[in-house]
Amino acid sequence: MALLELKSVGKNFGKLQAVSELDLSVDKGKIHSLIGPNGAGKTTVFNIITGVYPATHGRVIFNGNDITRLEPHKIAQRGIVRSFQQTFLFMFSTVLDNVLTGFHMNCRAGALKEFVHTPSARKIDREAKEQALQIIEFMGLGGLEYEMAGNLPHGHQRALGVSIALACNPALLLLDEPVTGMNPTETADMVERIRKIRDKGITIILVEHAMRVVMNVSDMITVLSYGQKIAEGLPDEIKENREVIEAYLGREEK
Ligand SMILES: Nc1ncnc2c1ncn2[C@@H]1O[C@H](COP(=O)(O)OP(=O)(O)OP(=O)(O)O)[C@@H](O)[C@H]1O
Ligand SMILES: [Mg+2]
Known part of the structure; x- marks a missing residue:
């Protein structure tokens, strides 16, 4: 189909x-x-x-x-999500924060946003973090969660670009x-x-x-x-x- x-x-x-x-x-x-x-x-x-x-x-x-x-x-x-190129990374933010931005963009996972000002906001944040960590692991960036994006070698930066796209739930x-x-x-x-x-x-x-x-x-x-x-x-x-x-x-x- x-x-x-x-x-x-x-x-x-x-x-x-x-x-x-x-x-x-x-x-x-x-x-x-x-x-x-x-x-x-x-x-x-x-x-x-x-x-x-x-x-x-x-x-x-x-x-x-x-x-x-x-x-x-x-x-x-x-x-429909395109992978974010190196130039789209937040170089002075951590790998984890970069992936978390994926959840806050206008994507399908944007459903999370509707809960941000409700009492369940903390729970949603926890879930977003949990999922971000899973994506990071899946993309081979495990252990680099708190590394600054700008410090990563090129290959890892591209993997991070794909990770952000995945956080958009394409x-x-x-x-x-x-x-x-x-x-x-x-x-x-x-x-x-x-x-x-x-x-x-x-x-x-x-x-x-x-x-x-x-x-x-x-x-x-x-x-x-x-x-x-x-x-x-x-x-x-x-x-x-x-x-x-x-x-x-x-x-x-x-
Ligand atoms: N914004 C634009 N304004 C004017 N011309 C453009 C624009 N974007 C692309 N082009 C032209 O359209 C044609 C197709 O470009 P495109 O970037 O889609 O090619 P491509 O297949 O991705 O090439 P590459 O393999 O080099 O990345 C080229 O002649 C390019 O110069
Ligand atoms: Mg091209």
Whole structure:
């Protein structure tokens, strides 16, 4: 069943068609990767889905509802969350406090907020902390709860970005180049966690240039080039696709 559908979606920046006539169907519970050369429109697709740059044409359907024109915070409330990049971390706050901010953002878990001024506020705070600690452990940051985010090595900072997103209680998690700048061990750890997040029932759209990661972790792959879909299929199909090899894979490590 499709959790997210893009129907003939387009986005123009002035005369540039960053994305055009894109149809995309993302099945629930899957890791669906979006790949393609620099400037192909991958990040723009994320911006369209999250409402940052609403589509110029077409429709975005999530859980059967049209979300094309919703504001970003409304889209987040419905459960679409993008991982927060390094630049979004509060560098002078602890790992735990960073993850706790995830609970206080406009996400589905925002339900917690309704209780903040009631006698049960303390209980809610305790529960949020409890869950934050579980997420931190799950993302491999156990023992670093009280470390300042700015002191963490790069790989851990990216893991923290994903942790904050998880605190938003996503149904659909958008990951834009999650292993960039990671060493092989950190990359392997992240791949393992992406799989585990999927296994928890969270659907994932992954944008990533590291082909070893994409081919290893994806349930489905869509390839973009110059804003258009040029191929779609299982990893083995994409690896063999001549057009994809010419447009993209031929230039990358495989
Ligand atoms: N806010 C913007 N204003 C104008 N042009 C933009 C804007 N955002 C993206 N573009 C252009 O849209 C095209 C698609 O960019 P996008 O960032 O989506 O590519 P990408 O596939 O994510 O590339 P990369 O792999 O390098 O991250 C590019 O030509 C880019 O210059
Ligand atoms: Mg990009």
